[in-house]
Amino acid sequence: MSSIPRRSRLAHLILSLCLIGPGGLSADTVAHIGEIREFSGPDDLELDPNRVVVAIDVFGDSDRMVNGVLFETDKSAVPNVTVTASHSIDGWTSRPDYSGADASSVANLEEIMRDIRWTQAPNPVSVTVTGLTPGIEYELQMLFNEGANRDRRWDIGIEGQLAVDDFSSEGDGSWSPSNGFAYIVPFNLAAGDTTLNVEMQQNIGGQGAMGSDNNPILQAFTIAEITIPPTPESLTLSTSTFFDTQTAAVGSLSTIDLKRNATHIYSLEGAAADNDKFEILDDTIVPGLHNFAGDGPGTSYNVRVRTTDAEDPARFLEQDFVLSLVQELAPTEIAFSATSISSGAIIGTPAGQLSTTDPNPLDAFTYALVSGAGDGHNDLFSIDQQWVRVADPLPGGGAQVTFRVRSTDLSGLSVEQSFVLDISEPSLRINEIMASNGGSHVDEDNDESDWFEIFNEQAGAASMNGWHLTDDPNDLTKWQFPAITIAANQYLVIFASGKNRKPTNGDPLHTNFQLDSGGEYLALVKPDGVTIADQIDFGDQFVDVSYGPNPTATALGFFQSPTPGAANSEIAEQILNEVTFSQERGYYRGPLRLTLTPTIAGSQIRYTTNGSKPTASSGSIYTSPLTIAPETGSNT
Structure with a gap:
């Protein structure tokens, strides 16, 4: 919810009153901001594919293209869109009979307008759209249709302010199977605000609720950019x-x-x-x-x-x-974030992080393993930017290993330093992570929270009281465990939800941070707040695919299937079969050749040109590069 005052938030909305005349909406409908417009097909709507940034088919059966704009079904959990309603109906009314220049767009809009989400009055249907840009003027377009005359009415509010008083989806004699009505309103987000909140409810303010039915419904909506600034910001x-x-x-x-x-x-x-x-x-x-x-x-x-x-x-x-x-000054000291490492550390995992002290505060550094005093075990490690990684199997617990590092600044000046790591016996490790949860394992609130798993590989139970978890190498005590234990050879699943819950009765634990599906760092830290027991850094993650060490803890990778609270599955040989396009998305002045390439060689690619989704048995089979050229007919 925005903290911007309501009056300020809506200051750029167009203030108008739109009352449809004979055969239109009832005169009791008052549009305080924006306008209500009748449509009989896609050509009557504001659908410019160069400007539409969000297009949602509410409770739609699939994504559909209308006049070049792709309407995504909210069933597919569009990341920045939430439609909240208590009920939904698939095919709740007969298919509308629209008209327009493009037959496939007409057919797709007819299907879009058949499904609804709705809520029993007096409760609301709410829409939240995040990720918008302050300073850009947008236009919200909400689409409604019933196909028969019912005196159904509700208010529409934006950021809690009454926008439409008694919107009537069925004004007397106004609705038919061949039309619908759109509520269209420009808006401009205030500085620092990136979220639009819309609510439809029996009564938000103004005149009292009227009509025979006050249950709000919604079938589709779009958000489009109206203006583009003349220069970058x-x-x-x-x-x-x-x-x-x-x-x-x-x-x-x-x-x-x-x-x-x-x-x-x-x-x-x-x-x-x-x-x-x-x-x-x-x-x-x-x-x-x-x-x-x-x-x-x-x-x-x-x-x-x-x-x-x-x-x-x-x-x-x-x-x-x-x-x-500025004057060149040599770096003076190198620091290393770890003092010990488990003998079971997997090749490729980080042993710790390097940092450099330098009189030039804005200097930058490159690191390398070098010969000299304390270089006895350089061969066990490798350098990856600021990270020291395990390159070969480590000796057993009780041993010590040493390595020597050089840090070189931008001017070529350098400093060298040796480090000693104590080798400990395996105890607790980060065993599995899922940083892009699409619903394969939900938390107790039924939320699709990210999660990870700790494995106690010891012969006895491990007390976690006072241990820490962190996703920030500069804040090793970011989240502290409560007084719980993990039984011998057992697994503990923890949700990285940001909810910060620490029950001791066996209910799920939640950290105060979330995982980044684009890749980040995760560490398990001992109660002293300094010693890192285990750590892992990972790259881009995939939806409902987990990552970690294989069952023998000899390699890292993506698993064939997630196994929260159980032994890991085998690492998958191929994790994702995607199509790579030879041309970037965008707008082109002339024709172009488009080559499609699958991740897994030999895979069959099917495609469509009418906005529908291809399946294993429908759509054209790709066999050679496609020529994409501007249309030259009447629809151009």
């Missing part, structure tokens, strides 16, 4: 200081743009005094061929950078930056 540079011998990038450029899915091209522009001393490489500024050593520390350089919308060169923004040459 801002351009920033991550770092503006550098050394005279530096060859790495000075800093990374980033653009904030309120245009949806915009990509940007960077260039040095204008008559800035020092543009010729630098170059743009992708999204970074790098030192050019100029002799910076002859200038000396403290010298400043003025550059001007342009960020350009890759799809629309007329949309660009220029920004001046001052880059400063």
